[in-house]
Amino acid sequence: MxxxxxxxxxxxxxxxxxxxxxxxxxxxxxxxxxxxxxxxxxxxxxxxxxxxxxxxxxxxxxxxxxxxxxxxxxxxxxxxxxxxxxxxxxxxxxxxxxxxxxxxxxxxxxxxxxxxxxxxxxxxxxxxxxxxxxxxxxxxxxxxxxxxxxxxxxxxxxxxxxxxxxxxxxxxxxxxxxxxxxxxxxxxxxxxxxxxxxxxxxxxxxxxxxxxxxxxxxxxxxxxxxxxxxxxxxxxxxxxxxxxxxxxxxYWHSDDYLALGASAAGWITPIRYQNPADLNLYYQSVDKGEAFPQREELSEQRIVQDYLMMGLRLKEGIDLDEFNNRFRFKLTALYEAKISKLQKIGMLNLTEHNLALSEKALFVSNSVIGDLIL
Ligand code: SF4
Missing domain, CATH: 3.20.20.70 (Aldolase class I)
Incomplete structure (x- = not known):
């Protein structure tokens, strides 16, 4: 049943x-x-x-x-x-x-x-x-x-x-x-x-x-x-x-959100989409009955990258058990070498349950996260 x-x-x-x-x-x-x-x-x-x-x-x-x-x-x-x-x-x-x-x-x-x-x-x-x-x-x-x-x-x-x-x-x-x-x-x-x-x-x-x-x-x-x-x-x-x-x-947990209105961007797993940033184009898109305009269906790899990019913005960082449940593999295994390199220079903190940016990495978060996932 x-x-x-x-x-x-x-x-x-x-x-x-x-x-x-x-x-x-x-x-x-x-x-x-x-x-x-x-x-x-x-x-x-x-x-x-x-x-x-x-x-x-x-x-x-x-x-x-x-x-x-x-x-x-x-x-x-x-x-x-x-x-x-x-x-x-x-x-x-x-x-x-x-x-x-x-x-x-x-x-x-x-x-x-x-x-x-x-x-x-x-x-x-x-x-x-x-x-x-x-x-x-x-x-x-x-x-x-x-x-x-x-x-x-x-x-x-x-x-x-x-x-x-x-x-x-x-x-x-x-x-x-x-x-x-x-x-x-x-x-x-x-x-x-x-x-x-x-x-x-x-x-x-x-x-x-x-x-x-x-x-x-x-x-x-x-x-x-x-x-x-x-x-x-x-x-x-x-x-x-x-x-x-x-x-x-x-946003930071990569949970689904719908977005309405010109230029608004939404995420309904695995679709990212964005409405036109122009009133007339937005009206035309709605008149055509277009749902999820400019949609992009993300691959599993991109979903993981976005999840890390957003999740690492949080002070608590990524909950490794939650990551494991969501994606069915160990984050630390996939990024082992990069995590260890960033740990050595004091940019990432890894504990048994979390991976997070260090205090000194917060102001330069974009480049640290980029180094990890790209
Ligand atoms: S012009 Fe920009 S910054 Fe100023 S109120 Fe409008 S959205 Fe906000």
Whole structure:
């Protein structure tokens, strides 16, 4: 007799590519906000959702509204996008929110949706840095904004922080971090500023701190946040106990997630796919009823490589027993020589149960992981 296994949980990412203005350092796909354009886009998200009905019958463990600026959605649009989904009772549902959009009116309506985690794009508490980043909010507004979120019952708040800003130092970063700590966020994501060729400020690369200063700033963040009780659970992410981002953990554990919206990229084992990073092409693709656009079916070897690439970003690294169960072979046997070489130069730590980057490898993780898997 055939046995039915319960469907495994899924993550869902919904991309909202509209922004009120374009920040000069940004190279993400984003387009200027217009209400009518956002409404049309949301209609397409609904059509796209219908293309993945069989996947969306799976229980959803996490949902993430990212952007762009997803807080341009009103509560009704959020509710409509969540309607008909099989959301697990304890699902983590995150909304990235622009500080300027944290108002009593917005939170009052947002509060009626199941969104239970806010990721706030604070970036810095230094007015000159915010100015350079072309962010519209002011540092002095943040405390009041967070207090308002707390007042509306949001107990899982993540703040973004950008380091390696032009002319920054450990001291200037320290001033920002001290202000963050007074806000007591449950989670802090720290990103090193990079200026890609296609961003407006690409020519200002000369003002960025050198690699040594970037590494010092990173080291400061790691030490300081650890001292303040944050668990450094992923290269760029710090959380109080119990507040690691469940959605992002799906990426790092190579668990399945569906992605909706222009430029959004998803992973439904063994398929990687990405929607076009262009509104018209995205609309055409949805109109054609195309599921999993630009799909690539990964070989077992690529799946293992991606699993390592993502999993090694976690401080705990790769759980060797889990790897063995998933892929039916021993990781340490396949990469024995490379692991031993990287261990000798102090870049990898191998224990009976885990393979992880060493502390000093975290800032140069890409090259260490590349050395291991390529
Ligand atoms: S950094 Fe964020 S808010 Fe600024 S343009 Fe890019 S996506 Fe929009």
């Amino acid at each position: 055939e046995q039915d296994f319960p469907a495994s949980p899924l993550g869902l990412y919904i991309h909202i590519p509209f922004c009120l203005s374009r920040c000069g350092y940004c190279s993400f796909f984003s387009v200027p906000y217009r209400k009518s354009a956002l409404n049309e886009y949301v209609d397409y998200l609904h059509k796209e959702k219908a293309l993945y009905q069989s996947q969306l019958n799976r229980p959803l463990a996490t949902i993430y509204f990212g952007g762009g600026t997803p807080s341009l959605l009103n509560a009704e649009q959020i509710m409509d996008l969540l309607s008909g989904l099989n959301i697990l009772p304890k699902a983590e549902i995150t909304l990235e929110i622009n500080p300027l959009q944290i108002t009593e009116n917005y939170l009052q309506t947002l509060n009626k949706t199941p969104v239970n985690r806010l990721s706030i794009g604070v970036q810095s508490m230094n007015p000159e840095e915010l100015n350079w980043l072309e962010r519209q909010h002011k540092p002095e507004q943040i405390q009041e904004k967070i207090a308002l979120c707390r007042q509306f019952g949001y107990q899982n708040i993540s703040l973004d922080l950008i380091y390696g800003l032009p002319n920054s130092s450990v001291q200037s970063l320290q001033r920002t971090v001290e202000k963050y700590l007074t806000l007591k966020p449950e989670h802090i994501s720290c990103y090193l500023l990079t200026l890609d060729n296609d961003c407006r400020k690409a020519k200002e690369r000369a003002f960025l701190p050198d690699e040594e200063m970037q590494a010092e700033q990173y080291e400061f963040l790691c030490n300081c946040l650890k001292q303040e009780g944050y668990i450094h659970y992923e290269i760029s992410n710090f959380a109080l106990s119990g507040y690691a981002s469940q959605h992002n953990l799906r």
